[in-house]
Amino acid sequence: MTDKALMTLMLYGECRSESQYGKLCCASTVMNRLWLAKNRGVTWWGNSVESIIKAPMQYQGFVNRDPSELENDLSYKECKQVVIAILDFGVVVPNITHFAGDNIDLEKLLKLKYCFEVGNHRFYQEKY
Numbered sequence: 839m840t841d842k843a844l845m846t847l848m849l850y851g852e853c854r855s856e857s858q859y860g861k862l863c864c865a866s867t868v869m870n871r872l873w874l875a876k877n878r879g880v881t882w883w884g885n886s887v888e889s890i891i892k893a894p895m896q897y898q899g900f901v902n903r904d905p906s907e908l909e910n911d912l913s914y915k916e917c918k919q920v921v922i923a924i925l926d927f928g929v930v931v932p933n934i935t936h937f938a939g940d941n942i943d944l945e946k947l948l949k950l951k952y953c954f955e956v957g958n959h960r961f962y963q964e965k966y
Contacts (some may be wrong), residue, residue, distance in 0.1 A: 849917035851899035866931040888950040
């Protein structure tokens, strides 16, 4: 499966009801982790789009299914547009590496730096 398909399925599973910006923020966590792996050697979560998305206890909403089953789903199409913006045009919200539902406080749980909230997700930065 391609990186585009994997990331689109991850967004669909994690945040399909969020705004475009919310989806962009969620997808940016993957790209920021990839950047950290390549430039700073931070690889506990993986060093490729696939290994980052499929890392244990990460992106739990990832839906591993055939993308062709979802091609007519409007939410899937919106997720796909966000992924194209990120992978083809480099549109990324910088620094954020984690997100969680607004009822989970990763700042206390994992000692991450809270950055901001969009929709039903809180975004955090790894302290490295």
